[in-house]
Amino acid sequence: MWPFLNILAEKSGKAVHHSRIPTLRSPPPPSFSLPVFDELPHTSESEGDTTPKALKPSASSLSVPKISLDDEIDDDDAPSSFPAMNSAQRAAGSSNSLSALPRRPQSMLPPPRPSRNPNAAARARANPNSGGLQVRGVGAAGVAATSGLTLPGTRPGAASARSNARKSSRRIILEPGHSPLDWARLQRSGVDLRGVPFSHMIKVPPSLLAQHGRGADQVWMAIENKVYNVSAYMPFHPGGDKELLRGAGRDATKIFMDTHPWVNYGQMLDQCLIGILVSEEEAAAESESQWEEMD
Numbered sequence: 001m002w003p004f005l006n007i008l009a010e011k012s013g014k015a016v017h018h019s020r021i022p023t024l025r026s027p028p029p030p031s032f033s034l035p036v037f038d039e040l041p042h043t044s045e046s047e048g049d050t051t052p053k054a055l056k057p058s059a060s061s062l063s064v065p066k067i068s069l070d071d072e073i074d075d076d077d078a079p080s081s082f083p084a085m086n087s088a089q090r091a092a093g094s095s096n097s098l099s100a101l102p103r104r105p106q107s108m109l110p111p112p113r114p115s116r117n118p119n120a121a122a123r124a125r126a127n128p129n130s131g132g133l134q135v136r137g138v139g140a141a142g143v144a145a146t147s148g149l150t151l152p153g154t155r156p157g158a159a160s161a162r163s164n165a166r167k168s169s170r171r172i173i174l175e176p177g178h179s180p181l182d183w184a185r186l187q188r189s190g191v192d193l194r195g196v197p198f199s200h201m202i203k204v205p206p207s208l209l210a211q212h213g214r215g216a217d218q219v220w221m222a223i224e225n226k227v228y229n230v231s232a233y234m235p236f237h238p239g240g241d242k243e244l245l246r247g248a249g250r251d252a253t254k255i256f257m258d259t260h261p262w263v264n265y266g267q268m269l270d271q272c273l274i275g276i277l278v279s280e281e282e283a284a285a286e287s288e289s290q291w292e293e294m295d
């Protein structure tokens with residue numbers, strides 16, 4: 001700043017007296033000195049002093065804790081810093097702070113629940129890893145169906161077969177008065193369901209059977225070499241008349257068995273039976289013998 005004033009004075013032509021300018025001085029040296037010890041004074045030498053002196057520690061008084069990797073870190077004697085000395089965990093009487101906290105379970109699965117079923121209890125004992133896990137909301141049959149296990153009292157695959165049949169059912173809604181019970185009643189009623197002008201069984205060749213196919217006045221069908229007139233049964237068929245007509249006028253054994261082999265067709269169509277399926281040759285030979293008998 002002072003050179004700046006001088007420059008201003010030179011520019012203005014006025015002299016600046018240096019006596020008015022304060023002089024900067026360096027601070028005085030400190031008037032105290034720190035004591036320097038070459039060697040710490042002994043206790044005996046410090047007797048009588050008013051100021052307490054630091055004692056030179058002896059080698060024996062130095063107690064540095066020794067740590068060995070072989071030693072257990074967890075020292076039961078030493079109180080740990082947690083929980084606090086006046087905490088509730090300490091009051092509970094546990095010397096080990098961690099033992100006062102809830103222990104982490106060995107497994108996250110709940111412990112096995114006691115079962116009233118002795119078989120289940122035995123299974124749980126045999127396989128402790130199962131953890132007593134129970135599937136709720138799924139029946140035993142459902143479990144068996146999804147796991148492939150065979151449970152006591154269940155047939156393998158029975159549940160899945162039933163559920164599949166239910167899912168993919170092609171059953172139709174039958175007209176009123178055409179239930180299976182109605183059909184059974186009609187069969188017992190004595191009404192002629194055969195629809196042929198003779199009471200005896202006839203030998204039916206494939207060619208004759210074919211004349212009673214889809215669109216004919218009478219629909220015939222052969223199942224396991226027995227020929228039925230299924231015209232009356234058509235509106236009673238749970239699978240519908242269209243399905244039934246797939247076997248019309250031909251040997252329907254394979255298609256019938258592929259669809260529902262469990263259906264007792266012999267009993268259901270008892271009153272519809274008109275004859276047996278024979279080969280063309282046999283039918284021809286039969287016909288010839290009849291003509292010969294007439295001669």
Ligand code: HEM
Pocket residue numbers: 168169170171230237238239240243244245246247252255256259260263264265266268269
């Ligand atoms: C040969 C040709 C036939 C075909 C293609 C056929 C087809 C079918 C179909 C698709 C169903 C429904 C199955 C389902 O529930 O998904 C059915 C059910 C049924 N059909 Fe036939 N059918 C035929 C012949 C017959 C005959 C001749 C009878 C009588 C003896 C019959 C009696 C039944 C019965 C009782 C059911 C119900 C079965 C059940 O619910 O378990 N079907 N049929």
